[in-house]
Amino acid sequence: MAKKRSEVADIDRSLYDFTYGEEGFERLDAGLTPDIVREISERKEEPAWMLDFRLKSLEIYLKKSGPTWGPDISGLDMDNIVTYVKPNTDQRSDWESVPDDIKDTFERLGIPEAERSYLAGVGAQYDSELVYHNMQDTAAKMGIVYSGIEEALHEPKWEALIRERFMTLIPPTDHKFAALHGAVWSGGSFVYVPAGTKLDFPLQSYFRLNAKGAGQFEHTLIIVEDDADLHFIEGCSAPKYNVANLHAGAVELFVGRRAHLRYSTIENWSKNMYNLNTKRARVEEAGEIEWISGSFGSHVGYLYPMSILAGRRAKSSFTGITFAGAGQNLDTGCKVVLAAPETTATVETKGISKGGGIQTFRSSIVATPEATGSAATVSCSSLMLDADSRSDTIPAMDIRAKNVDIGHEATIGRIGDDKIFYLMSRGISEEEARTMIVNGFASPVSKELPLEYAVEMNNLIKLEMEGAVG
Amino acid sequence: MDRTSGNASGAVALTGVNAMPAPTWSWLKMNDTAVEIPAGLTPAPAAVSVEPAPGSADVVSANADAFDDALVAAGKRFASRARASAPGDARDHVALAAGEVDPMDVPALSRYQQGAVRVEEELSVEEAFETGMGAEAYGYLRSIGERPCVLEVPSGASAQVRVRVSGTPGTASVASVDVIARRDSSLELTVALNGTGSEPGLIGAAMRVFAAAGSRVSITTVQTADDAFISLDDAGIFVDEGAHVEVSHTVLGAGRSYTGLAADLRGDAARIDVDTSYLGAREQVRDFNYQIRHLGRRTTSSMDANGVLAGASKKVLRGTIDLMHGCTGSEGAERETVLLADERVDNKTVPVILCDEDDVAGNHGATIGHVRPEQLFYLGCRGLSPEAAEALFISAKLEDAALNAPDDEVRANVIRLGETVIPGFGEEIA
Numbered sequence: 001m002a003k004k005r006s007e008v009a010d011i012d013r014s015l016y017d018f019t020y021g022e023e024g025f026e027r028l029d030a031g032l033t034p035d036i037v038r039e040i041s042e043r044k045e046e047p048a049w050m051l052d053f054r055l056k057s058l059e060i061y062l063k064k065s066g067p068t069w070g071p072d073i074s075g076l077d078m079d080n081i082v083t084y085v086k087p088n089t090d091q092r093s094d095w096e097s098v099p100d101d102i103k104d105t106f107e108r109l110g111i112p113e114a115e116r117s118y119l120a121g122v123g124a125q126y127d128s129e130l131v132y133h134n135m136q137d138t139a140a141k142m143g144i145v146y147s148g149i150e151e152a153l154h155e156p157k158w159e160a161l162i163r164e165r166f167m168t169l170i171p172p173t174d175h176k177f178a179a180l181h182g183a184v185w186s187g188g189s190f191v192y193v194p195a196g197t198k199l200d201f202p203l204q205s206y207f208r209l210n211a212k213g214a215g216q217f218e219h220t221l222i223i224v225e226d227d228a229d230l231h232f233i234e235g236c237s238a239p240k241y242n243v244a245n246l247h248a249g250a251v252e253l254f255v256g257r258r259a260h261l262r263y264s265t266i267e268n269w270s271k272n273m274y275n276l277n278t279k280r281a282r283v284e285e286a287g288e289i290e291w292i293s294g295s296f297g298s299h300v301g302y303l304y305p306m307s308i309l310a311g312r313r314a315k316s317s318f319t320g321i322t323f324a325g326a327g328q329n330l331d332t333g334c335k336v337v338l339a340a341p342e343t344t345a346t347v348e349t350k351g352i353s354k355g356g357g358i359q360t361f362r363s364s365i366v367a368t369p370e371a372t373g374s375a376a377t378v379s380c381s382s383l384m385l386d387a388d389s390r391s392d393t394i395p396a397m398d399i400r401a402k403n404v405d406i407g408h409e410a411t412i413g414r415i416g417d418d419k420i421f422y423l424m425s426r427g428i429s430e431e432e433a434r435t436m437i438v439n440g441f442a443s444p445v446s447k448e449l450p451l452e453y454a455v456e457m458n459n460l461i462k463l464e465m466e467g468a469v470g
Numbered sequence: 471m472d473r474t475s476g477n478a479s480g481a482v483a484l485t486g487v488n489a490m491p492a493p494t495w496s497w498l499k500m501n502d503t504a505v506e507i508p509a510g511l512t513p514a515p516a517a518v519s520v521e522p523a524p525g526s527a528d529v530v531s532a533n534a535d536a537f538d539d540a541l542v543a544a545g546k547r548f549a550s551r552a553r554a555s556a557p558g559d560a561r562d563h564v565a566l567a568a569g570e571v572d573p574m575d576v577p578a579l580s581r582y583q584q585g586a587v588r589v590e591e592e593l594s595v596e597e598a599f600e601t602g603m604g605a606e607a608y609g610y611l612r613s614i615g616e617r618p619c620v621l622e623v624p625s626g627a628s629a630q631v632r633v634r635v636s637g638t639p640g641t642a643s644v645a646s647v648d649v650i651a652r653r654d655s656s657l658e659l660t661v662a663l664n665g666t667g668s669e670p671g672l673i674g675a676a677m678r679v680f681a682a683a684g685s686r687v688s689i690t691t692v693q694t695a696d697d698a699f700i701s702l703d704d705a706g707i708f709v710d711e712g713a714h715v716e717v718s719h720t721v722l723g724a725g726r727s728y729t730g731l732a733a734d735l736r737g738d739a740a741r742i743d744v745d746t747s748y749l750g751a752r753e754q755v756r757d758f759n760y761q762i763r764h765l766g767r768r769t770t771s772s773m774d775a776n777g778v779l780a781g782a783s784k785k786v787l788r789g790t791i792d793l794m795h796g797c798t799g800s801e802g803a804e805r806e807t808v809l810l811a812d813e814r815v816d817n818k819t820v821p822v823i824l825c826d827e828d829d830v831a832g833n834h835g836a837t838i839g840h841v842r843p844e845q846l847f848y849l850g851c852r853g854l855s856p857e858a859a860e861a862l863f864i865s866a867k868l869e870d871a872a873l874n875a876p877d878d879e880v881r882a883n884v885i886r887l888g889e890t891v892i893p894g895f896g897e898e899i900a
Contacts, residue, residue, distance in 0.1 A: 399810065406836070411831070
């Protein structure tokens with residue numbers, strides 16, 4: 001006999017689905033041409049090398065074909081995407097001078113409050129430009145630099161460093177949307193943590209894409225020098241429209257010897273977003289990168305943070321959760337390259353699909369011949385909340401090194417009736433029981449987040465779970 | 471469609487061989503493979519022999535259409551199970567074109583996911599039937615073999631059959647076999663793929679299996695060819711209600727060995743167990759593609775691969791458990807253990823679970839490594855060097871194959887190969 005299932009109700013996303021007009025904003029024409037690329041560069045008064053870089057990237061973009069192995073992106077028509085939208089303000093360092101509608105947006109998202117409570121610095125980007133950037137004096141006195149990347153590009157001291165590192169981990173030749181990013185990138189953060197410096201409180205960048213039919217292409221470049229330590233948090237959201245929006249940002253992280261970087265992200269894009277983001281870290285000897293990643297929004301998502309363990313005893317850990325609901329196809333996971341002796345990597349992911357949503361875990365572990373004595377473990381679990389949803393697991397391993405130890409485990413299934421029965425027999429409603437179980441399932445991720453973000457993640461799960469009794 | 475291309479020198483290039491149903495990043499070079507077959511190979515049908523055991527001779531059938539007829543008949547029974555609708559299917563796209571739905575409410579399916587929905591909603595059993603190596607390789611193999619040998623086991627009967635392919639240099643020797651195991655029958659089929667000589671040759675098998683309700687089919691394939699040979703072993707298996715198919719692949723020889731298997735668990739409580747054992751040495755290539763598609767309710771699959779790679783050998787193992795919509799109560803499990811006995815080896819593994827049904831369980835695991843330091847220490851205390859310890863694992867793989875060989879001829883072939891890897895191997899196990 002078929003099991004009885006109830007309907008899955010629409011969820012209330014009003015916390016994120018609000019918009020303001022674009023009065024006074026500057027929009028370039030939709031589409032992608034050399035003239036548009038030149039105009040972006042000109043507006044930013046960039047050095048000539050950056051304009052050359054953009055134009056070469058555009059050539060690569062036009063030659064490269066899109067991915068054929070993942071979710072369909074034919075609904076993304078670049079001729080209809082506006083690559084640059086400048087809000088009606090310049091970058092500010094105090095919230096009071098930010099225009100009211102933009103300030104209200106970030107206040108509703110809780111950013112100024114978070115800054116006051118526990119952050120050492122905040123950057124807030126609205127559409128294509130940073131509108132707010134500030135860092136506490138204590139962090140500045142430690143020699144830490146946290147600024148807009150474009151601002152840093154105009155400082156002779158940092159321009160050389162940015163030129164040396166910019167899009168070297170993610171070259172425009174990497175894939176079509178890396179090339180697109182290289183051509184039209186705008187906004188984003190630059191962080192430099194000097195050797196031996198440990199920042200006790202996190203820095204955060206928040207990206208809000210408000211404009212309908214627009215793209216956001218921020219570039220984050222973080223350099224954590226030898227023996228330094230940083231926790232960086234990235235948040236993203238957008239209101240929902242019925243046309244495609246595009247996010248093709250890039251994150252490049254350089255982790256020095258014995259340095260440690262934790263990079264936490266809660267991506268909560270609206271469900272009309274094509275999120276084609278690229279993140280990559282290079283870790284030197286005995287350094288460590290920790291990725292904490294939550295993917296909740298987007299119509300289509302392609303997101304695979306990559307760790308290149310280039311130095312002996314370098315480490316990486318990836319902890320991620322993806323929640324795909326109705327209309328969503330989220331293809332997420334990670335890549336690890338063990339490229340030096342005695343490197344280690346751990347991957348733990350959770351995937352949840354519901355209401356006809358599709359989530360795919362995709363990974364690669366590559367051990368080069370230099371990775372003697374290295375080890376990696378991958379563990380992924382997927383939870384199906386109904387029979388209309390889909391959950392795929394596609395992990396790949398390419399091992400060419402001596403004395404390596406690679407382990408992989410994956411499971412897919414649904415919430416056991418016995419668990420629901422147990423909780424219901426103790427007076428808990430079925431919906432509440434399911435939410436509790438899903439929260440427990442997600443706890444390896446939420447426990448790695450700062451408390452406020454863990455609460456946000458659990459709220460997102462609760463939103464997604466409303467009406468999910470079946 | 472046969473996309474096989476011959477180049478100017480008369481060589482044959484097969485593309486898209488052993489393609490994973492749901493591909494991953496192209497740069498990993500795991501999604502499929504290309505097979506170059508040298509020019510000048512002459513088909514050698516005489517190199518293939520079919521040897522029914524005493525009392526099993528009458529299973530060799532003259533009914534060339536028996537397999538296709540069985541598949542069509544099954545298709546009629548299962549037509550009513552087609553899925554009515556799925557998120558992102560053709561109906562959704564018609565509604566999209568008519569502007570009746572918000573495009574952002576329709577999931578953007580990948581190519582594989584679109585194909586899976588077509589299998590669930592539109593394709594008949596015979597249209598969905600496939601082999602593991604794909605249509606191009608299967609068509610090539612069938613074009614080399616003579617008329618397929620049809621083995622038709624009557625309802626309730628039991629049979630044992632041995633198929634031998636004995637390749638020689640300069641020839642292409644392929645066994646084309648159709649198996650129809652009728653209701654509640656049982657069949658033990660052994661396929662011995664062997665080839666000797668130092669000049670190029672090709673050996674292979676192209677097999678279609680229909681396991682009717684309640685039947686038991688056991689297929690044991692042992693491949694022991696010399697390095698000059700290419701081995702292509704392709705199979706497609708349909709498993710009906712309550713049928714159980716066991717497959718054992720032992721791949722020890724051939725310079726390049728390609729193994730493909732696709733199974734359609736269409737009937738309720740259908741089951742397949744695939745056990746793979748392989749050894750790679752020198753410059754050998756081992757390429758596997760297993761696809762198990764669960765469509766029936768309470769179906770079960772297991773894939774267990776165990777291998778040793780030595781020298782500069784290369785291996786790709788693609789294993790896909792596909793839990794399709796409607797296969798409630800099904801379970802799929804996949805496990806691989808690989809021992810890397812040399813730093814020059816290249817080992818690629820991609821164990822995939824595709825899941826379009828919630829009331830299922832899928833799991834897979836892989837363990838890839840060298841002999842552990844504590845194991846080496848233990849063996850070192852007993853006078854074995856690390857090299858000798860690793861040789862011991864290779865020897866164990868060969869010994870296992872020799873001891874479990876289905877007959878003396880296969881055993882002799884295993885020992886012959888063993889001598890090329892471990893001199894004195896024959897005396898060791900004598």
